[in-house]
Amino acid sequence: MGPIDFFLWVAYPYITLTIFIVGHIWRYNHDQFGWSAQSSQFLRSDRLLKWGSLLFHIGVIFVFFGHIGGIVIPHTFYPMIGISEEMYHFGAVWFGSLAGAAMVIGGALLTIRRLSDKRVKSQGSRADLYVLLLIGIVTVVGFTNTAWYTATGGDFDYRYTIGPWFRGILSFRPMPEMLAFAPWGFQAHVIAAFTLFAVWPFTRLVHVWSLPLEYIKRKYIIYRRANPNKSKKAKAQ
Template identity: 80%
Template sequence: MIDFLLWAAFPYIALTIFIVGHIYRYNKDQFGWSAQSSQFLQNDKMLRWGSILFHVGVIFVFFGHVAGIVVPQTVYPMIGVTEEMYHFGAVWFGGAAGLVMVIGGALLTIRRLESKRVHRKGTRKDLYVLLLIGVVTVIGFTNTAWYTATGGDFDYRDTIGPWFRGILTFRPMPEMVATAPWGFQAHILSAFVLFAVWPFTRLVHVWSLPLEYIRRRYIIYRAANPAKYKRAAQIEMRKGKDVE
């Protein structure tokens, strides 16, 4: 029963909240649908480097999860990727992406805690989200850098991969994760907690990609000449008086 609740019921509850929560948030709070950036409060190096490292790390970590969990293991031999090649990429490239994400998230968290202005204008929810993302990331990075790299015999592609694809296709197999190492289990549970709180935080800005910028024409800004416009206004006023 516990395995069913943890690895079948809870993921569906979290994903349902994720979907319904986004629909509700979009319909009720479109003005709050943003990243709520604190750059205008304090634009410093910690924000710039933290934001760049964190977002770059997130992108590579996301595609790494897609390649390792969503794509079946049988696909890789068909495209010429051997087990050694995949293992090398998962450990070194995945580990590097996780490390970059950890460093970026740490910089953003430290900045929010140390900067009185940012901390005062922020909310507890913002800090909790950063900490939750940190927990998910650190646990996942630990699984990659420690367990997998040290030759652990657990293969998540034979267990967690089929389990996750079963969740997506409504064929849950909780027994596939019940025997997984506790680090992988903790990573899964914390990730689904993050999915559940996602719609009610600033993370919704992920879905607001400015794709229209790709084909939009350049906007040219020119500095105004106050003296020029003042003279033009005076000429218009004189013309109006002459007509009267």
């Protein structure tokens, strides 16, 4: 290993995670009005938005928990609850591939909508397109690693390499050798993902942390049609 490996697998993750944390604090303190998804549904509600948003968000949820299960949780935990290597591999490949495909298709539909509709395009910014492109790179590369490399019998197991490396980053015990000799597809996926962490606080992705939990206990809002006769009388007065 050389200085490039140290930068990529030790320094760069800590730099991007620092920007991720500090950037969110700064954004919350200085731009709370801009802390939203900036939805364009009011400009145009169509099938591209409906299916693109649905597929993308469902895919994101399953991909997120898949990464938690494969990277954050040690592989030694699964035999303790009766999940064998074959069972885990089957679920990771097939369910991971379906979730990745949903993200790819959903993201493509949302990108097409943003580029093809003039009103939606004018409402957005270049940063939105850059984020879509970056998310697309992260998703496509990760999907390729799961659906192609792993499914075709690749002998690289991320649970024994990327998993310990990531947990080492979080526990301040970095192990760059775990990723220095990993296949380039997995390396590219990691670099792109940490780059996404760095730009996250400065984009509309911050809406992820604004879960509408109050909606669960909020009372229903009742809308009633106005009486046209009363409206005319009010205007006359």
